[in-house]
Amino acid sequence: MVLAGVLVLLFVLLLARVPVGVAIGVSAVVGLLAHGGPSAAVGFLETTPYAAVSTYTLAAIPLFILMAQLVLKSGVTTELFAAARVWVGRVPAGLGVATTTTGATFAAVSGSSTAAAAALASTTIPEMEREHYDGRLANGLVAVVGTLAAMVPPSIILVFYAILAEVSVGQMLVAGLVPGLLVTVTIIVTTLVLVHRKPALAPAGRRYTLAEKLRTVPVLGPVALLFLLVVGSIYLGLTTPTESAGLGVAGALVIGLARRRLDLARIRDALVETLTSTAMILLIIASAYLFGYFMTLTRITGTLVDAIAGVAAPPLAIFALIALVYLVLGAFLDQLAILALTVPVVLPVVEQLGYDPIWFGVMIILLAEIGLVTPPLGMNVFIVSKATGRPAEEIFVGVLPYVAALLVLVAVLAALPGVVLWLPETMGG
Secondary structure: OHHHHHHHHHHHHHHOOOOHHHHHHHHHHHHHHHHHHHHHHHHHHHHHHHHHHOOHHHHHHHHHHHHHHHHHHOOHHHHHHHHHHHHHOOOOOHHHHHHHHHHHHHHOOOOOHHHHHHHHHHHOHHHHHHOOOOHHHHHHHHHHHHHHHHOOOOOHHHHHHHHHHOOOHHHHHHHOHHHHHHHHHHHHHHHHHHHHHOHHHOOOOOOOOHHHHHOOHHHHHHHHHHHHHHHHHHHOOOOOHHHHHHHHHHHHHHHHHHOOOOOHHHHHHHHHHHHHHHHHHHHHHHHHHHHHHHHHHHOHHHHHHHHHHOOOOOHHHHHHHHHHHHHHHHOOOOHHHHHHHHHHHHHHHHHHOOOOHHHHHHHHHHHHHHHOOOOOOOHHHHHHHHHHOOOHHHHHHHHHHHHHHHHHHHHHHHHOOHHHHHHHHOOOO
């Protein structure tokens, strides 16, 4: 009864738009008071929040956020889109493909899905509208492409999961690379299929000369180098994720200053945004640990593991049910909230089924990506709707083909977990 009451309180607070960290923390404290009494609750409050946020690994989160903010304040997105347009312009629906490649490139130095969606909406949709792209296609595409930042390293969500699941942050970041590329390819192929079936959705692309392509190298080169610096150093075992994030901040700062796009005001804004986002994430982490202790006291995790062990069904079928739950949660809750609430409970169940925790992290983050664009509360859809003035209902229709394609990709990765795991298994020491 206590567990049910606390869960009801939590979802009421979330639906009332109470900040995620506050909602989880309040619910956890109420649960600890009801289950263990004031002494237990005070004891946990005295030790858990500090212990949860004082680990060295967590320093990667504010550094990756700052790197993303510096890149964003440098105005790189517009130039990335122009460069991508030159390289893939001759492809049918070339602007759509350029939008996808821009989103993937921006994701590689961003890490924030909502920031990516907002930046792409203001940059790429006006260009597609000028080229007479179908509104549903253009807006739906941008909403979906924005989700790439959740998967492509250095993703803040991947770091967050690694900390909750107590797995290697470096391996978790590298594990997102191949699925991130597969999501990018899936979006591009879906766009090409849609336009092939109905050419009126998008005009034919324009051919660009080799000289025009080479002129884009000064734009693409620094971003590619920044990505290689951050992810490559982790993969080769040269740096820890935290050290790599520090290198990323330095690289982003150098790029912004060299291009004369960063001044003191923009740097100050980037720092303020970083502090705000970091405070929110650290509050969620501290609250998640408190909630995890409450769940431990209720013994719900052990009960679930025992119940799953007694189910006469293949592990893949059980995972399919878990995936369905994540899809439903993704339509209503923020990604960080989903991970904070479910990972401590569901991960032991998944490990009991014999699945790798790094593979599971990639899978639920991919499912959370899909949740960002599914009704009724797909966050990226509303961000794009606000930026463009298009009705959210129209954009939800535009994302449906992409959601279907991404669900097929989920099924493939579920059947072939080695696709996710082979790259982190080859990492250097």
